Amino acid sequence: MNKLVFMIFLGALVLSCSTNKPDAIKHDTSSQVNNAEKHLDDGLVFVSTGSLKKAIDEFDQAIKICDNQYSDKKTTVFSSRGQTETIYYMLLASATNLKAIAVDTTCSDTLYFRGYAELDLGNLELAQTYVERAIAMAPVNSKYLSELGHIHQTNKKWHDALEVFSTSEESADVYSPEKLKNQELMRAKRGVAFALTELNRIDEAESKYKECLKIDPDDKNSLHELAYLKSLRAKKN
Numbered sequence: 001m002n003k004l005v006f007m008i009f010l011g012a013l014v015l016s017c018s019t020n021k022p023d024a025i026k027h028d029t030s031s032q033v034n035n036a037e038k039h040l041d042d043g044l045v046f047v048s049t050g051s052l053k054k055a056i057d058e059f060d061q062a063i064k065i066c067d068n069q070y071s072d073k074k075t076t077v078f079s080s081r082g083q084t085e086t087i088y089y090m091l092l093a094s095a096t097n098l099k100a101i102a103v104d105t106t107c108s109d110t111l112y113f114r115g116y117a118e119l120d121l122g123n124l125e126l127a128q129t130y131v132e133r134a135i136a137m138a139p140v141n142s143k144y145l146s147e148l149g150h151i152h153q154t155n156k157k158w159h160d161a162l163e164v165f166s167t168s169e170e171s172a173d174v175y176s177p178e179k180l181k182n183q184e185l186m187r188a189k190r191g192v193a194f195a196l197t198e199l200n201r202i203d204e205a206e207s208k209y210k211e212c213l214k215i216d217p218d219d220k221n222s223l224h225e226l227a228y229l230k231s232l233r234a235k236k237n
Helices: 001-015 029-050 050-069 083-095 106-120 124-137 142-154 157-173 178-198 202-215 220-236
Strands: 077-079 099-103
Touching: 029 050, 029 099, 029 106, 050 106, 077 106, 077 124, 077 157, 083 099, 083 157, 106 124, 106 142, 124 142, 142 157, 142 178, 157 178, 178 220, 202 220
Parallel strands: 077 099
Antiparallel strands: none
16 A cells, blocks of 8 residues: 555544544634735735745745744644645644644645745745745645755756655645646656656666656657657667
8 A cells, every 4th residue: 555545544543533623623714814814915916927926025924923823833734725735734733742733724825825926936944944934834735845955956956856856746636636637747857857766777767757658648748758758768778
């Protein structure tokens, strides 16, 4: 049995036996978080128009609200996109006797996009800080993990990129919402393949791009990279 699938099964068992089950999963609908969501939405509008500094101002407002809302250090706050993900987080909490809740992705998405904006501005260290904060709230969110992998790529940290993208791929396969699974799987697989190429593991990179084409035969990125790998082999010969 796949390790992550086993952990889901075990997590379900833990939750079914837990006397605290009704309090384990909480989707926050408070006015404060609703205000954070508005700042997030406004920030995304500014991102779409290229006004990154204005976007950052909005994201910072949302982050401040989230930090105030979840200031209880005794409670671990996880951000979840679905029941399977939530069960996994509750398992993590149960295994270490932590008090935990699962909320929607408003606050973690804000951290993610705050990092995205900093990356666009070339501030790699800050970008990594914010994306890692998002991952701390959602350790198996493939979208966040792939963004961290991209940051490692930008820093030419190929081994780190390979490790994070591999985790992202595994997470996407198990935890990504069905409507996003193929998209997130392919991004992670391409990230793995790119890192493998830079590490001169050409055969493995080729295999990973071909996995993308099994999902989408018309994936232009993978087709382009496969052509590049072919040219690399030709130069060696």
